Amino acid sequence: MKTGIATWWARRSLRLRLTAAAALVTAAGLAGAAVLLVNWLQTSLISSLDQTAVQRAQVIAAAVETGKLTTTLPASAEGDTAIQVVDSTGTVRASSTNLEGEPRLFTFTATTSGDPQARTVRGLPLGDDGTWRTVAIPAGRSPDPVTVYVAVSTATVDRSMTQLTAALATTVPIVVALLTAVAWLLTGRALRPVDTLRAQASAITACDLSRRLDVPPAHDELGRLASTLNDLLGRLDAATRQQRQFIADAAHELRSPLSSLLTQLEVAVRHPESAHWHTLAPDLVEESERLARLVDDLVQLARLDARPRLRHQPVDLDEIVFAAVRRARQQSHLAIDEHAVTAARVNGDADALSRVVRNLLDNATRYATSRIDVRLGVIGGAAYLVIADDGPGIPEPDRQRVFDRFTRLDDARARDAGGSGLGLAIVRDIVTAHHGSAHVEDNAPGARIVVRLPSTAADHP
Structure with missing residues (x-):
């Protein structure tokens, strides 16, 4: 069931999902704010009632201390205050006019230390079943102590909270609806460039990839x-x-x-x-x-273009070079000098690196006049393979272009000697796949191709 709902929701438009999320967040935020407001206001009003009850009780306690207490105490005009003064035997010594003739209604004892703590009392015989906030203060001296009880009705606070809750219950959904509508409009406007980009992208076909999308002016x-x-x-x-x-x-x-x-x-x-x-x-x-x-x-x-996963393992590049030189000597009458080849170990694919060395030697054999020099060594953590010939050389403007596919130069190296024009392109792609580089230098006469490959620390002697 949950998977079905998630799938259904994922298929809805981005605009709908963003608007729904904004509506939920707005509704949760406003509802939480409304609840906090009601609770804070109710607490504040109840605290005010408690302060009123305490102040009235302190006034009556002062009258008891001075002996000016009368048996009948005035109540408020609204009748929202009730007072009883009770002695140690439970006899009502004085009461407000709205509790005149009533027996003792409050039984909890007064605290003798700290601020008086108000309590909520129900069921006073005053015509309704509302709640009252009541405080008790001790007064008088031994042997005739009394307790002053003052109760203040919470009816006004209850009515205010009811009205506020009703107002918020009506207002919050309206505000949420208005903000949701605004979010829907703003989201649609914000996503309009996306729809434009989508339409432009859908119009681009494989036959016309020269077209481009319109970049919005805003840098967002x-x-x-x-x-x-x-x-x-x-x-x-x-x-x-x-x-x-x-x-x-x-x-x-x-x-x-x-x-x-x-x-x-x-x-x-x-x-x-x-x-x-x-x-x-x-x-x-x-x-x-x-x-x-x-x-x-x-x-x-084609395999290199498909980016195959080349094997990466320690390879003795000098052994590959010696094997390739032996093969080249069997196929050519040229003098090939490999005395400058020293030990070098790299991390790579042995077959691919063998193809690099063979292609470089084939290229040198094709254009050399009488001699090919092969050097290999490790310098600064990199293995350098250098294959030089004494042929016509490569002009400096073409030394990068020779690594392109099917390159044909205008000098003596353009003569057809059986090459396909792909050998150096394969060298560059394989070397690049091994995080290395290849470039051409002048050999005076001839050309010198330098291949650089990252070397491992385990170079054998």
Whole structure:
């Protein structure tokens, strides 16, 4: 049952829920204030009656002390005061005119120390069954002490409290209703920009992410929300454009080896008598390998874009570098110097870091003239991997752009040497995922690519 009510309430509009909450808080606050007001006022009026009774009793006690007490004492014109003076035997010595001839009506004893304490008494023979606030004060001297009882009716206070309670019971709901209506209007006005933002956001489609939401002029929560949503739309727009460009570039890159393979195969099929498969096979294998490398790079980038959970465990980066150098030597006639490789341990994914080193060596092998230098060391808590070649180098304006996908430079490094234009992009994405960085420096001649990765403290000697 509670779950059903909670579900029903959660489906209501935000405006209704805010207004209802405001109404409940207002009603509780006003009701609590009304109760406190009634209690405070009643206590104050009763205290005033008690003071009146005490003062009247003190006056009569003074008359007893001076011997000026008469048997009949005047009562108030409204008849809301009753007085009896009783001796130690219980005999009424004097009383007010409205209690004349009545026996003793008050039986509690007077306190001899401290201020007199008033008590509530009912059932006095004065025509109604109301309550009276009564005080008792001792008077006279031994051997003839007396007790002065003065009672003041609470009828006036009771009538005032009844009228006040009725007025509050009528006024509080009206005030709550008016404040609820005001809260409904103000909430609707406050949420109007939210509805505007919602309508604008619903009109934005995946085909047109260049549109933005109108930011309210006030620098409040709604303004910050609109700005944040615009930033989100900007990032989505940039990501979508990047994805579309990536798809277009990938299609363009795939078209070249596929077209070459298809052309050679079609010629061989149409003219089998002139086809020399022993001469075509190396070209077909080369194009197939190029296509395989491109597909592998595309798959790797797709996985990185999906932000997979890379393994984070201690990895000996120097062992990865030595293994990659051995592989590069088997595939190239270039001189590769790894004597400057020292021990370095990082926390990361061994397979991904192996891909980084292989891509850097493949890139250096592709453009080097005769030599590749590999260095690895730990400096200031970071592992630095440096792979330098003696090729044409990379112009300074392009040293950041080479890490973009499908980058083609205008210098000698733009020559097609079998690369896909994705190797350094994969390096940057993997290094970034390991909280590192990569940049290009001048090797004079050639280029030097520096990779920085956070090192662990357990570097082995």
